[in-house]
Structures are given as C-alpha cells and as structure tokens.
Amino acid sequence: MxxxxxxxxxxxxxxxxxxxxxxxxxxxxxxxxxxxxxxxxxxxxAPNIADALIERIQDGVFGYSFPSKGLGESIVKWVKETHHTTISADWLLYESGVIPAVALSLATFTEPGDKVLIQGPVYPPFRNTPENLNRVVVNFSLDEKDGQYSINFDKFEEALSQDIQAFIFCNPHNPGGKVWSKEDVKQITDLCHKYGVLLISDEIHADLVFTPHTHTTALSVAEHTDHIITCMAPTKTFNLAGLQAAYLIVTNEEKRLKLKNQMMRSANMGLTVLGATAMQAAYETGKxxxxxxxxxxxxxxxxxxxxxxxxxxxxxxxxxxxxxxxxxxxxxxxxxxxxxxxxxxxxxxxxxxxxxxxxxxxxxxxxxxxxxxxxxxxxxxxxxxxxxxxxxx
Ligand SMILES: Cc1ncc(COP(=O)(O)O)c(C=O)c1O
Incomplete structure (x- = not known):
C-alpha cells in the first residue's frame, strides 16, 4: 500500500x-x-502525516503555539495500544528530542560530579550528554556472546550500589538491536528503586520491534514509578527527526514541576507547531x-x-x-x-x-x-x- x-x-x-x-x-x-x-x-x-503537515502549512499562520489536548490524548492512546501501558496526559512534558530530554533530566536531578551509569556499548550521547554536564560517567559493560547482549544482574547491582545518581537505560538497545525481556526491565526498575537511582528510560526505539519480540516499557512492570523518567518520540518510528519532537512521561508530580522549572531556567520552549502536528498525525493515523x-x-x-x-x-x-x-x-x-x-x-x-x-x-x-x-x-x-x-x- x-x-x-x-x-x-x-x-x-x-x-x-x-x-x-x-x-x-x-x-x-x-x-x-x-x-x-x-x-x-x-x-x-507516511502520506497521512504529510497531509496533516501540508494542511497546517496551508493555514499559513505560525504564531506561538502550545501542545494541544488532542496531542496528549494521541500519545496516551498510542502508548496504551502499542505498549500496553496506561499513562495520563498530565504526566507528559515535551522536548525537542529524546537526548534533550535525557539532558534535561540529568540537569534537573543530578549535580556536577554526580555519577551516571550507562551500559556499553551504547548510543554515544549516553556518554557525551552527562559528560557535557560535568557528570561522571560510570560504564558497566553488557555481557556479549555471539553478538547477543545480556545484563549480568549481580554486577549491575554492584555497579548501582556505588553511589550512582542516575542510570540511562537504552530500551530497546542501540546498537545491539536487543529488545529487553520483561524480566530484564522489571529487574532494572526494581534495582534502581532499591538503590534510589533515577532511571532515565530511553524508549525511542520502542515501536520498531519485530514479532515475536515485544517492547516492555519500564512503567508497565515497575512496582514504584516515582524514580522513572521515560523518554519517547515518534521521530525514529515515523522518520520525523528533522521536525524535533519528543516527550517525557513522568508520573511523579514534584519531579514534573522540577523539570518544568529547569525548562524555564533554560528558556526551553518544547515543541514546534510542525513537530506537534506531525506527532499527533503519526500517532492517530500511522499504524x-x-x-x-x-x-x-x-x-x-x-x-x-x-x-x-x-x-x-x-x-x-x-x-x-x-x-x-x-x-x-x-x-x-x-x-x-x-x-x-x-x-x-x-x-x-x-x-x-x-x-x-x-x-x-x-x-x-x-x-x-x-x-x-x-x-x-x-x-x-x-x-x-x-x-x-x-x-x-
Ligand atoms: C537510543 C537513542 N536515543 C536517542 C536518539 C536520538 O534522539 P533525538 O534525536 O530525539 O534526540 C537515538 C538516535 O539514534 C537513539 O538511538
């Protein structure tokens, strides 16, 4: 078609x-x-997204805009239907990208000199972003056998217990293409909670998963969610990276407030009108x-x-x-x-x-x-x- x-x-x-x-x-x-x-x-x-953008462009006026109620609803529905995870539109914050969302989270909840855990090999900005903010990156290598990656949870727990403030989780994994199992994701959410570590769950590749594999959101398996910040976007899935549109899902109200204040401090205006239009059209019509x-x-x-x-x-x-x-x-x-x-x-x-x-x-x-x-x-x-x-x- x-x-x-x-x-x-x-x-x-x-x-x-x-x-x-x-x-x-x-x-x-x-x-x-x-x-x-x-x-x-x-x-x-997708033609439907192109049509929505063309229609918005033909309107011809591009004054200041805000993320509409419809946009929030389209995300809630997408996350529910695609990832079997119930979220509220009130939990959403918008950013220009997932890496800006990761940077925002680190800037809000960690201090210079704090330790941030990553799992190598991993998408390079997982290392650069904390380093650019003067955080100390602690690398915990994934186990590898025949090109397949796995997590040694004893070692992972040991790493988490070393005064780590935040863990950036690549779920699914880039570059390995690994879709972490429900058990893996659950252990990660539980262990981060146990050690009081902020879990920044980058789920940008979540929609790009091949059957029989299924993506597990951190939020769907976590007993406690206050320590989790989920970063998602339609940009990988629908090829919209140049339109810069992403969002954070944050269940904890106090954390959302802190993130909003941090955005204000850096005069961060979130989405562009075309990014928002494309995101909503993607989620409403892109399946x-x-x-x-x-x-x-x-x-x-x-x-x-x-x-x-x-x-x-x-x-x-x-x-x-x-x-x-x-x-x-x-x-x-x-x-x-x-x-x-x-x-x-x-x-x-x-x-x-x-x-x-x-x-x-x-x-x-x-x-x-x-x-x-x-x-x-x-x-x-x-x-x-x-x-x-x-x-x-
Ligand atoms: C794991 C991961 N996170 C984030 C990004 C980039 O996201 P954004 O362009 O929204 O900052 C990529 C791009 O390849 C990625 O692989």
Missing part, C-alpha cells in the same frame, strides 16, 4: 546522513559514498504505515544477514530483535577498526558506523542502518562484500 521501494535522492537537502560525510569521516567526498550510518530513514514519511515499514525492515535484515554470511563467512550479522540497525561482527577477520573503516570507505565507498563510537566494547563491530529501499540495501551489502574481499587479499 505504501511506497518503500522508490529511491529518493537526499543529497543537498542538509541531510546529516548524506551531506555531512566529509566532516564526519574526514574524507573528500564525491557523490560515490553510500551512507548507511546515522539513524534516520531514507523513506518519505498501517508502521506495520508495512516493519515488514520492509525485516526483509532488509534477512537479506543483509543471508548475503553477508554467505559471501563473507568470517563476518557475523546479528539479527536485531528491534531497531533498523544491524550490528556486524568482524572480529574473526583480525583487522583493526582503522583498517576496516578505511577499506570500507576507500574500496567499498560505504560509510558505516565504527563500533568503538559506542564504547570500547564495540571494537570489531560496525553498525549498518538498513532503513532504506531494498535496492539501496543491496548496493550497500555488495559494497561491504567488495571491501571485505579486498581486505583478505
């Missing part, structure tokens, strides 16, 4: 993914590099589009895994439970990251994310973003194979 096959030219659209390659990869870029790195999609947005998107992503993942593992036997492709990010394990090739990245860029003309960007645990991995038409994925995979074959000569 929807078009996930047409290849759109995103060059010269101020796209971070397509137009910032030279800065990011420190290379001279001609139009021959295929970018499969930063986590946005090369698909156009059929999302269903087809997930089918498309799954097909892409299967292709990448089959093709790479058939043609490059020493490289393992971890099939993600969720997200459109594939974590590729090349440790058996025995080459350094520097050589791998150089070869991918120079021989394959392919820009992937180097694993150590996610922490030292990422050594020997690259991350490939497959949220693009299958033809583009095929092109990327062939570039990968060409490059790796050059490596082993």
């Amino acid at each position: 929807y078009d996930f096959t047409t290849v759109h030219n995103r060059r010269n659209t101020s796209s971070v993914k397509w137009d910032m390659l030279a800065e990011i990869y420190q290379i001279e870029v001609k139009d021959d590099i295929l970018p499969m790195w930063v986590a946005d999609m090369d698909f156009p947005i 059929p589009w999302l269903k087809e998107l997930l089918d498309t992503l799954k097909e892409n993942i299967v292709y990448v895994k089959d093709e790479i593992e058939t043609h490059v036997p020493n490289v393992r492709v971890t099939e993600p439970n969720g997200t459109y990010l594939i974590w590729i394990d090349y440790r058996k090739l025995g080459v350094s990251e520097e050589v791998m990245m150089k070869t991918l860029l120079e021989e394959g003309k392919l820009a992937l994310e180097p694993g150590t960007k996610y922490g030292p645990e990422g050594e020997g991995f690259v991350r490939m973003n497959i949220a693009c038409p299958l033809d583009t994925v095929k092109d990327g995979v062939q570039r990968f194979i060409t490059a790796v074959n050059k490596l082993s000569i």
